[in-house]
Structures are given as structure tokens and as C-alpha cells.
Amino acid sequence: MPEPWLPGADIHDLGDHAPTDQQYPPKAIAHITWDRNATAAAPQDWCTYEDLVSYFTGSGAGNAPHLVWDPFSGRTTQLFPADSRSKSLLSPDRSPTRTNRAGRVVIQIEAVFFPYCRYRGRVYPRLVDTPCAGWDRIHGWIASWGVPDVWPMGRPTDFRDHRDEHVWETSGGWYAHAHVPYNDHTDPGSWPDLAPGSGSPDSPPSRQHPAPPADQAPARYQVSINGLPYGYGAQGYQVTAVGRALVARGFGSHYHSGPGPTWTDADTENYADYQASLGYSGQAADGVPGEGSLNRLLGYLPGQRTVSVSHLVAAARSDPGAEQGHRTHGAEVAIVEQALADEGLLEQRWVDGSFGSRTLAAYASWQRRCGYEAGAADGIPGQSSLHRLGAARGFAVTD
Known part of the structure; x- marks a missing residue:
């Protein structure tokens, strides 16, 4: 089963989980926060990722998505698990579907962006003009939930709306907010390519070593969970805690010495065995922890010391x-x-x-x-x- 929480995301679980409507195909919904109105003639300073996370975990919780994504740094916060509905779409009584639930999953991503925002002195007219850091990680995780790499109503390239109830009900894939029936927003205006490897080359540090195919060398990238690193080269007490817990559970066969405070290929291989025992497969069992499997292994999530x-x-x-x-x-x-x-x-x-x-x-x-x-x-x-x-x-x- 895929990870319900995006590996490497900061988790701020809002609770209030609710199932989706399984009779509809899986979907992902693309949003931008559009928290300021700027123009080419009058750009405005970017509204920070921290401000938007604070909003969605506070007064804006009633409109919260699954993911809040900073396309400049790759930082991501997750507020609902993938298999729960989130709340970023209008769902009026007259709508034939409960829009926030209309799919086996309906994963919603809010990119912290508005057109003509100014970030570190540079102005960005479109989301795709940003580094789109961390996009590959988000895209791969959403694909693991069965969301097809298609735009049933066309990839967004402007801020015009195009809404079709029949397509919405019958076709899985990616939808702009501008495509969702009985909604009035016209974002995101643009969105990164769905082709493999389409993310920014300026990926965040946690993805500088992309996961290799399962039949090659062990995965050599890192994720951050609760502020601590995991994966090849990570160091700290949490690495020792994971290794010792793996040995205690019977998943220590790849150790020749240790476990110790530095994450090695042996830790990755042992953790992959543990993930496989939970029923994970593919990239979800590449030996790099996700929050869910780590919590199941330890019974808690390690924090700063x-x-x-x-x-x-x-x-x-x-x-x-x-x-x-x-x-x-x-x-x-x-x-x-x-x-x-x-x-x-x-x-x-x-x-x-x-x-x-x-x-x-x-x-x-x-x-x-x-x-x-x-x-x-x-x-x-x-x-x-x-x-x-x-x-x-x-x-x-x-x-």
C-alpha cells in the first residue's frame, strides 16, 4: 500500500479525516494560494510558506488542502493523509458529486505562489517559472496512489476556466482548480510537467540522491521526518534508534557491524525488508522511511534532542x-x-x-x-x- 503521508513532508495532521467516494476515479487537484493580487507593472513580495502553513493550520483549516508546497525550496507540509478528503474545493448542495471526495483519492496541492510574485529580488509571472523544487517527489508520491499522468480537461496554461461534469465524474488524472465543476476559482494558471524527471534540477537537499531502481544499488537519498534526517548518510541518535528497532524486529540481516549513528546501505536494505513486511512495494519499499512506517516501527517519531x-x-x-x-x-x-x-x-x-x-x-x-x-x-x-x-x-x- 502507498504511504498515506508524503515522505519528507512536515506533518501537521488536522484530524477530521473522512473517506472519499470510491465509485469515482482517482484525482489530483492543482491550486495556487493566490494570496496577493500583483501585476507585471506592480509585482509584490512573495507571501511566505510559513505564513500559509500557519493559515491552513489555524483560521484557514476549513479550506485546507492535503499539501502546502513551497516551489522555491521544495518544503512541503501535509495536513490530511492521502486517503482522506481535504477541504480546498467548493462543494455546494447542487453539485452532483461531493467535489472534495469525488475519487478513490482526491489529493489537493496548494503551491505557495501568486502571479508576479517577487522572491529574492526576482519576479515570477507563472508557477512554472519558479524552480518547482521538490516537484518530482510530490509527483511520484501522487502517482503511487494510482492518479494517471493525464489532464482530462487539458494542462492549465492560463486563467480561463473549463468545467465539464461528465469528464469530472468519469476520468481520473490531474485537474486544475479551474476545471472543477461548481467552483469559481481559475487557478493555477500553469503547472509543472507530468513527464518523469520533469522537476526542477534545483531539487531540495532531501532529493539530491534520487532513488535508484530496485534491482540496482540501494536508495541513496534522504528525507526529513519531524525535523530529523533519515536515509543514506544521515547521522544522529534517531539512526541508531531505527537500527536497533530493526534488529529487535528481526530485520538486521544486512548489518556486518552496528547499528550505529550513521545511516549506511545496510540500514537502507534492512529498512526495505521491514517495509516489505508491511506490504509496501516499489518505491514505497526502497528502504528510506516514511512517517507511517517509522511510527509503526518505533511507536513514536523521534524529535530534536x-x-x-x-x-x-x-x-x-x-x-x-x-x-x-x-x-x-x-x-x-x-x-x-x-x-x-x-x-x-x-x-x-x-x-x-x-x-x-x-x-x-x-x-x-x-x-x-x-x-x-x-x-x-x-x-x-x-x-x-x-x-x-x-x-x-x-x-x-x-x-
């Missing part, structure tokens, strides 16, 4: 008495658990983001190692002991 004393205290007081595997601030707990495992105080299999009884006992052992006794070594993290563990194992501590 900063933990809060108050969060750890809350977890230590809540998780042991909750149901098995309950996670309070799981990403931060996992950082501390990995540190305790590296200190030889916790078995690796219990590095799971849940501050359960074994983690509590391990932290109490750390407190005793720090010289605390009796009630001061109760397993509840304190400022001093947590700062000492962070200093020993390379993570920062806040209040």
Missing part, C-alpha cells in the same frame, strides 16, 4: 499506571530511555517512548549512580540528574 523536565516528570507519574504502552511526551521519553540504554541501565527493547515501570526503575538506578539515596532515587526525573544524563549522552534539558 531536547527534553523538558516537566514533561518527563508528567510521563513518569502517568505512564506506569496507565495501560501498557501508554505514551506521555513519547518522543522526549524515548531520548531519555535511549540514554539510559546507552548507560547500560535499560534493555534496548524497552526504548519505546513509554515511561513505564522498567524505565522508572532504570532512571532510579541512574539517580543512585549520581549519588542519590532513598526517596531521592524514586525514578522521577529531577533537574540535576536529568542535566547530568543529558551532558553524558548529548541532549539538552529545559524546564
Whole structure:
């Protein structure tokens, strides 16, 4: 099954997932944000990607697409999984279809762009005049969901509308917002080519090493999940955590040494085996993590190596008495658990983001190692002991 979340995207899940109408063919809908009105004679400064993400995760959530895409840097934020409807289309009662749901998938992309925007001193009349960075990655992921590489109503080249209810209901492929029946927007005006390899040569760093065919060398590109890199050459504690979890699950056959903090071909091959065990195939099983498979492997998504004393205290007081595997601030707990495992105080299999009884006992052992006794070594993290563990194992501590 394809990944429901675009590999490498920043995830801001809005919730409120809803199924699509499966009797219609799969579609992708092309939008631009068109948040300012500029002209050739009066260009305006580009409205930033961060501003649009903030809008769609705040007051604009009722109009949110699946993807918010920065065509200048390749950054992408995803707000709904691919198999849910999103909300960027009008769907009035008189429409024969629920437009946001009219397909096996109806994946909607908002490019952060308006005509004649000025970016770093240069004016861009059309979306296709931008670098279109990251387009290949988005296109390949949408194709994995069965959306054909065709424009049933023609590739957009201007801002005129062309709407045909019969074509909309019967033909899968790519549609401009200007093509959707019972809508009044005429964007995007242009869109990158659907031909393979049509993305900008200025692809973002996460795609500087495109994935090779499955019968050749292991994939050598990186993605960023929750702000941390994964894939060939990535470094950090999260790489070690993935490798150890793969070994614990029985997917470590390609390691000759390790796992360690640098992602090698062996990590890629082991992760590909794990993806295949989940039923993924093709590029979705190339050995580079997606958010969904990573969450299933670890039970949490690793984050930057900063933990809060108050969060750890809350977890230590809540998780042991909750149901098995309950996670309070799981990403931060996992950082501390990995540190305790590296200190030889916790078995690796219990590095799971849940501050359960074994983690509590391990932290109490750390407190005793720090010289605390009796009630001061109760397993509840304190400022001093947590700062000492962070200093020993390379993570920062806040209040």
C-alpha cells in the first residue's frame, strides 16, 4: 500500500479525516494560494510558506488542502493523509458529486505562489517559472496512489476556466482548480510537467540522491521526518534508534557491524525488508522511511534532542499506571530511555517512548549512580540528574 503521508513532508495532521467516494476515479487537484493580487507593472513580495502553513493550520483549516508546497525550496507540509478528503474545493448542495471526495483519492496541492510574485529580488509571472523544487517527489508520491499522468480537461496554461461534469465524474488524472465543476476559482494558471524527471534540477537537499531502481544499488537519498534526517548518510541518535528497532524486529540481516549513528546501505536494505513486511512495494519499499512506517516501527517519531523536565516528570507519574504502552511526551521519553540504554541501565527493547515501570526503575538506578539515596532515587526525573544524563549522552534539558 502507498504511504498515506508524503515522505519528507512536515506533518501537521488536522484530524477530521473522512473517506472519499470510491465509485469515482482517482484525482489530483492543482491550486495556487493566490494570496496577493500583483501585476507585471506592480509585482509584490512573495507571501511566505510559513505564513500559509500557519493559515491552513489555524483560521484557514476549513479550506485546507492535503499539501502546502513551497516551489522555491521544495518544503512541503501535509495536513490530511492521502486517503482522506481535504477541504480546498467548493462543494455546494447542487453539485452532483461531493467535489472534495469525488475519487478513490482526491489529493489537493496548494503551491505557495501568486502571479508576479517577487522572491529574492526576482519576479515570477507563472508557477512554472519558479524552480518547482521538490516537484518530482510530490509527483511520484501522487502517482503511487494510482492518479494517471493525464489532464482530462487539458494542462492549465492560463486563467480561463473549463468545467465539464461528465469528464469530472468519469476520468481520473490531474485537474486544475479551474476545471472543477461548481467552483469559481481559475487557478493555477500553469503547472509543472507530468513527464518523469520533469522537476526542477534545483531539487531540495532531501532529493539530491534520487532513488535508484530496485534491482540496482540501494536508495541513496534522504528525507526529513519531524525535523530529523533519515536515509543514506544521515547521522544522529534517531539512526541508531531505527537500527536497533530493526534488529529487535528481526530485520538486521544486512548489518556486518552496528547499528550505529550513521545511516549506511545496510540500514537502507534492512529498512526495505521491514517495509516489505508491511506490504509496501516499489518505491514505497526502497528502504528510506516514511512517517507511517517509522511510527509503526518505533511507536513514536523521534524529535530534536531536547527534553523538558516537566514533561518527563508528567510521563513518569502517568505512564506506569496507565495501560501498557501508554505514551506521555513519547518522543522526549524515548531520548531519555535511549540514554539510559546507552548507560547500560535499560534493555534496548524497552526504548519505546513509554515511561513505564522498567524505565522508572532504570532512571532510579541512574539517580543512585549520581549519588542519590532513598526517596531521592524514586525514578522521577529531577533537574540535576536529568542535566547530568543529558551532558553524558548529548541532549539538552529545559524546564
